[in-house]
Amino acid sequence: MVRNTGRSATSDWVIRSAQAGSIERIEAWFGNHGYDPHRHDTYSIGRTLAGVQSFHYKGSLRHGVPGNTLVLHPDEVHDGMAGTEAGFRYRMAYIDPSLIQNVLGGEPLPFIAGGLSNDPRLYHASEALVQAVDHPLEAFEEQDALYDLAVALRAVAGKPSGRKRLDYQSAERARAFIMEHLHLGITLEMLEHVTGRERWSLSRDFRTLYGTSPYRFVTLRRLDCFRRLILNGLTLVDAALAAGFHGQSHLTRHFTRCFGVPPLRWLERLRRAR
Incomplete structure (x- = not known):
């Protein structure tokens, strides 16, 4: 994927990996405000490449910097903004919890307190998943990386106590x-x-x-379908109806809660990155 190195410093952008696979990967740059408070049902595993990546999470303002690993738990509310006037650049991989459960086999999802970690086990385990988005992940490489990530998450989070047996x-x-x-x-x-x-x-x-809850899971899978459809050129209205929403306003409400920006803004940022 070709990057436009001549972008102006005030133009936010997001690059999505063009690779069809089970993991969504992005690289982005924001000069100031990135996303309003939102939540999605994946792990967000990230790496700040430059600047300070600030976000509200679990009642506190956090600051991601190069060298640490962002680990946002599924369905936890967070936002995103530049911590300094210099802006920030980062990469993120969105990991479906079912991929982690393929390794853990029915354990509660590991929770990393604070959404940031300096633990080298997580840093090394996530490295393959947050490499440049124009580097395609081979299927075997992805599976290997998911195993390493699940094991590292469990080790760093520690074993939860007081849980009943899960079916x-x-x-x-x-x-x-x-x-x-x-x-x-x-x-x-x-x-x-x-x-x-x-x-x-x-x-x-x-x-x-x-x-996340079964209802939220259904809604977010329909949002995934909607994103695929608008990227393939359908109008917002047609894509919303085809994905199972009652209409564009119904879709926009759910989309903004999940991704932190309305669908047109989300699409505009992707177009700037091409």
Whole structure:
């Protein structure tokens, strides 16, 4: 992917990896404000390349600098802004919790307090995932990196205490059903029928294992579909309806809560990076 090194210092930009795969990777630069408060159901694993990357997280203002690793937990509210007038540049990989569960096999998702870590185990384990976005990840390399990341997250976070036994198989059946039937009006009753698990226990385990509620999971998968459609040239209205939203305003509300900017602004930043 070719970068335009002649951009003005006031022009924010985001580059997404063009590689089709299970992990979304970006590199971005912001001169001031980046994102409003938002939350998504992936781990956000990042590396500040230059400047100070500031963000509100769990009630405090954090500051990412080169040398540490950002680890934002799924579905935790955060924003993003430059910590100095010099702006900041960073890379981020968005990791579906199900990929971590492929390694952990039903353990609660590891939580890294504060959203930042100086632990060298996390830094080295995340290195392959936050390399330049124009470097394609081979399938084997990605799988190896995901294993290393899951093990490092578990080691750095420590083992949670006081958790009841989780029904990973039922939660995974529910997740697989959702992925195959996004076109339906999915309900907890449906998931209860598919899994044979009482709906509220299933919902609790789903949150612990995948970082978000079943309803949010459905909504965010539809947002993924919407992003693919607008990148392929569909209008916002047509893409919103095709992805399962009631209309553009319904879509915009959910999109902004998830990504911190409205869809047109998100698309504009990507276009600037081309």
